[in-house]
Amino acid sequence: MAMIRVGTRGSALAMTQTTTVAERVSELAGSSYELVRVRTEGDILKGSLSQIGGTGVFVAALRDAVLEGRCDLAVHSLKDLPTLPADGLTVAAVPGREDVRDALCARDGLTLATLPDGARVGTGSPRRAAQLRAARPGIEVVDIRGNVDTRLGRVAGLVSGAPGDLDGVVLAAAGLRRLGREEAITELIDPAVMLPAPGQGALAVECREGEAAPGVREALASYDHAPTRLAVTAERAVLRRLEAGCSAPIGALAHLRGDELALEAVVCSLDGRSILRLTRSAPAADVDAAAQLGHALADELLAAGAAVIAPLTS
Numbered sequence: 434m435a436m437i438r439v440g441t442r443g444s445a446l447a448m449t450q451t452t453t454v455a456e457r458v459s460e461l462a463g464s465s466y467e468l469v470r471v472r473t474e475g476d477i478l479k480g481s482l483s484q485i486g487g488t489g490v491f492v493a494a495l496r497d498a499v500l501e502g503r504c505d506l507a508v509h510s511l512k513d514l515p516t517l518p519a520d521g522l523t524v525a526a527v528p529g530r531e532d533v534r535d536a537l538c539a540r541d542g543l544t545l546a547t548l549p550d551g552a553r554v555g556t557g558s559p560r561r562a563a564q565l566r567a568a569r570p571g572i573e574v575v576d577i578r579g580n581v582d583t584r585l586g587r588v589a590g591l592v593s594g595a596p597g598d599l600d601g602v603v604l605a606a607a608g609l610r611r612l613g614r615e616e617a618i619t620e621l622i623d624p625a626v627m628l629p630a631p632g633q634g635a636l637a638v639e640c641r642e643g644e645a646a647p648g649v650r651e652a653l654a655s656y657d658h659a660p661t662r663l664a665v666t667a668e669r670a671v672l673r674r675l676e677a678g679c680s681a682p683i684g685a686l687a688h689l690r691g692d693e694l695a696l697e698a699v700v701c702s703l704d705g706r707s708i709l710r711l712t713r714s715a716p717a718a719d720v721d722a723a724a725q726l727g728h729a730l731a732d733e734l735l736a737a738g739a740a741v742i743a744p745l746t747s
């Protein structure tokens with residue numbers, strides 16, 4: 434193929450992620466690439482993310498661009514990708530994962546343990562809000578939105594020129610790393626305290642089913658990272674079985690330990706007072722086994738009252 438057209442959102446994070454993927458895939462396929470910028474509903478709407486709700490506000494327009502042939506591939510943050518596959522599209526590659534953890538970026542080097550009671554910490558994620566409240570009931574959680582730089586600018590003294598009205602914000606470590614903003618992190622939050630979103634830190638490369646150009650399909654297959662794909666398949670299966678969207682207060686994290694896939698998931702009440710957390714493992718035979726592990730864990734969470742303590746659908 435002469436030129437691979439790669440669809441991307443216009444945010445700085447999306448652009449760096451997509452550029453990294455496009456460079457690697459075009460190198461593997463022996464072609465050149467061009468980026469095709471697509472505006473999504475999530476970029477245009479300004480309300481609170483938990484209010485906009487629904488699944489896939491960041492990806493629908495990108496998926497349409499691939500389906501309509503305006504681009505050949507789309508790169509998504511896997512945690513923003515609805516668990517229901519889109520008709521006519523396939524996730525052709527899941528590259529190796531970045532750091533999965535959530536990161537606290539606070540003023541004056543403060544950590545979860547040293548933030549004073551009454552400190553104001555920003556996040557737009559009900560999952561992060563609930564686990565923050567559980568870890569530190571004295572903290573005031575503030576609903577925020579915007580791109581990574583906007584959020585960092587809300588923290589007092591973190592970004593020069595931005596006054597800052599918050600003591601800290603919680604963001605994905607992966608996004609901060611990719612943007613070169615790692616130095617803003619004051620604590621990489623232990624997943625034992627805050628379990629990340631299913632798929633956090635991983636990317637997905639989607640293309641039209643069955644019609645990728647010769648060379649591109651092979652390039653994507655060799656770019657796929659099997660351990661990451663197994664882990665995110667199990668994590669996303671939890672979300673899918675719970676019929677929950679990306680704004681539900683649910684975390685899940687899987688890793689391979691030898692031949693075993695270990696999966697941990699959490700369902701929280703919004704106030705952080707009720708937390709259901711379970712871990713299970715199974716032989717990591719293939720993606721079907723990974724999905725079954727996720728389904729089984731979700732069924733156990735439901736049996737333990739997940740739907741009673743948490744708003745699962747939005």
Ligand SMILES: NCc1[nH]cc(CCC(=O)O)c1CC(=O)O
Pocket residue numbers: 510511512513603604605606607608632633634635636
């Ligand atoms: N929902 C926005 C979003 N989607 C993916 C990332 C970060 C990168 C990743 O998790 O792969 C972010 C920002 C954040 O949560 O801080």
